[in-house]
Each structure stands twice: as structure tokens, then as C-alpha cells.
Amino acid sequence: MVRVRFAPSPTGELHLGSARTALYNYLFAKKNDGKFIMRLEDTDQERLVEGSLKRMLGGLAWLGLTWDEGPDIGGPYVPYIQSERLPIYKKQADELINRGGAYYCFCSAQRLEVLRRVQEAEKQITKYDRACLNLKPEEIKAKLEAKLPYIVRLKIPAGQTSLDDSVLLKSDGFPTxxxxxxxxxxxxxxxHVIRGEEWLPSTPKHLLIYQGFGWSTPEFAHLPNVLNEKKTKLSKRKDGEAVWVQTYQAQGYLPEA
Structure with a gap:
């Protein structure tokens, strides 16, 4: 069965581009007698806006979109809010480490900042230098027993120098x-993962994570950005409240418009 998802972050109002992504997922599910899943991405706790989720869901409902599973109606894969799934991510991060697809990084924020500044000064690509990649098992064990803070990084295969060992699990236990x-x-x-083209650069990393787990990959489709009349990406900074679905709702537009 076809299963697609729309996974907004509650960091503001419902963007027109996000609404279009939701629409594509919704229509694809309907066309293929599949399921449309609503999932909440709230792992970036610093950017959360109170009441945003309620307004987003309200905007989608106003547009006539309904979902088969989600944080407000439940489903077979609860919870659908990422901040309520932290033990799951910790377990999977540990599994990926055991499979050799990720590793512990104990580098301090201060060291990483110095590294970044040095690389910038030398006009190098800013990326992690893999200082913790080859720690011995006994070293890792000692650091964990000492309860030193750590993050979990993706282990990029040798030879793929264009990719960085991205952070997968932060020191506060939240995933990226x-x-x-x-x-x-x-x-x-x-x-099927249907999302905006801004996620295209991340797709190679996501494929590596799937491979690291030994999982089959979904089909990916990336949608072009919604543009303004100047043929540039619609953005809050440039276009103001014209980017929000609620703006048109308040002005009396019909959902079909």
C-alpha cells in the first residue's frame, strides 16, 4: 500500500509551499488508494512557536485536506510527534553505531568552533575532521562510563569527500x-517521500543512513519551490504575510483559490 507523509515543523504559520507539498502528498495517496500520514517535526525545540501546530492543522483542514493518521487522531504508529519518540531514536542510533554506520563524537563545542575558524582562515571547506572516528572500544567505554557528553555522527564511507559526517543525535538526546x-x-x-527541493542536498546522506541500517529505501520526489512574481523563492523576508495560508483565509479567499 502507498503511504506518504507530511511532516511540518511548528515554527510559525502554514507556508504556501508547505501547503502545496501537503496537497501533493494527499492527492498521491488518494490517487493510489493509499494512506496520508501527518507527522510533527518538533525536534528543534528552540524554534517552536506556541499554537503553531493548531493553526497549521486548521489551515490544512480549511483547504480540505484530511489525514488517515496523525498526532490529533492517532494511528498504528503512535506517537506521531517526534519529541515523544526520543527513546526510539536513541535505540536506532545505537543500532547504527553497532552496524558501523555511525560513531560517538566526544569533541567539545569549543574544539569544534576552533576547528571551524581554522578551516575558514585557511579557506577550506568547513567540516568535521573525524577526530573521534578511530577511538578504541576501551576509550569509548571509559568516556561513556565517565558520562562525558557526546553526539552521534554519520560515518561517511571512505572516498566520499563531498559529504560531512553529519550529526545524527545531539548531546541533549534529540535527533537531527x-x-x-x-x-x-x-x-x-x-x-514515497514527496518533499521540497531544498532537501535534495540531504538525500545522499539519507540514502547512506538507509544503507547503514540495511533498510530498503522509499521512492523520492522533490518539488520545485513556489516562486513570487519576480521568479524568486517565496519567503517571509521578501514577501511578508503573503507567504501564509492564513493570510488568504482571513482575506476571504475560498480554499479552492
Whole structure:
């Protein structure tokens, strides 16, 4: 069965581009007698806006979109809110480490900042230098027993120098987008990932995560950005409240418009 998802972050109002992505997923599910899943990405706790989720869901409902599973109606893969799935991500991060697809990084924020500044000064690509990649098992064990803070990084295969060993699990236990979405899409049996083209650069990393787990990958489709009359990406900074669905709702537009 076809299963697609729309996974907004509650960091503001419902963007026209996000609404279009939701529409594509909804229509694809309907066309193929599939399921449309609503999932909440709230792992970036610093950017959360109170009441945003309610307004987003309200905007989608106003547009006539309904979902088969989600944080407000439940479903077979609860919870559908990522901040309520932290133990799942920790377990999967540990599994990926055991499979050799990720590793512990104990580098301090201060060291990483110095590294970044040095690389910038030398006009190098800013990326992690893999200082923790080859730590011996006994070293890792000692650091974990000492309860030193750590993050989990994706282990990029040798030779792929264009990719960085991205952070998968942060020191506060929250996952990054890369880990959370791959894990959730797999566990929720998502068959097709339909999202904006801004995620194209991340797709190679996501494929590596799937490979690291030994999971089959869904089909990917990336939608072009919604543009303004100047043929540039519609954005809050440039276009103001014209980017929000609620703006048109308040002005009396019909959902079909």
C-alpha cells in the first residue's frame, strides 16, 4: 500500500509551499488508494512557536485536506510527534553505531568552533575532521562510563569527500532531521517521500543512513519551490504575510483559490 507523509515543523504559520507539498502528498495517496500520514517535526525545540501546530492543522483542514493518521487522531504508529519518540531514536542510533554506520563524537563545542575558524582562515571547506572516528572500544567505554557528553555522527564511507559526517543525535538526546526522518519513514512504512527541493542536498546522506541500517529505501520526489512574481523563492523576508495560508483565509479567499 502507498503511504506518504507530511511532516511540518511548528515554527510559525502554514507556508504556501508547505501547503502545496501537503496537497501533493494527499492527492498521491488518494490517487493510489493509499494512506496520508501527518507527522510533527518538533525536534528543534528552540524554534517552536506556541499554537503553531493548531493553526497549521486548521489551515490544512480549511483547504480540505484530511489525514488517515496523525498526532490529533492517532494511528498504528503512535506517537506521531517526534519529541515523544526520543527513546526510539536513541535505540536506532545505537543500532547504527553497532552496524558501523555511525560513531560517538566526544569533541567539545569549543574544539569544534576552533576547528571551524581554522578551516575558514585557511579557506577550506568547513567540516568535521573525524577526530573521534578511530577511538578504541576501551576509550569509548571509559568516556561513556565517565558520562562525558557526546553526539552521534554519520560515518561517511571512505572516498566520499563531498559529504560531512553529519550529526545524527545531539548531546541533549534529540535527533537531527536526518536521523529522525529516516527512522520515522522506515518504521511508519512510508513508501514515497514527496518533499521540497531544498532537501535534495540531504538525500545522499539519507540514502547512506538507509544503507547503514540495511533498510530498503522509499521512492523520492522533490518539488520545485513556489516562486513570487519576480521568479524568486517565496519567503517571509521578501514577501511578508503573503507567504501564509492564513493570510488568504482571513482575506476571504475560498480554499479552492
Amino acid at each position: 532531521y536526518h536521523l529522525a526522518n529516516v527512522v520515522d519513514d522506515h518504521l511508519m512504512e512510508i513508501t
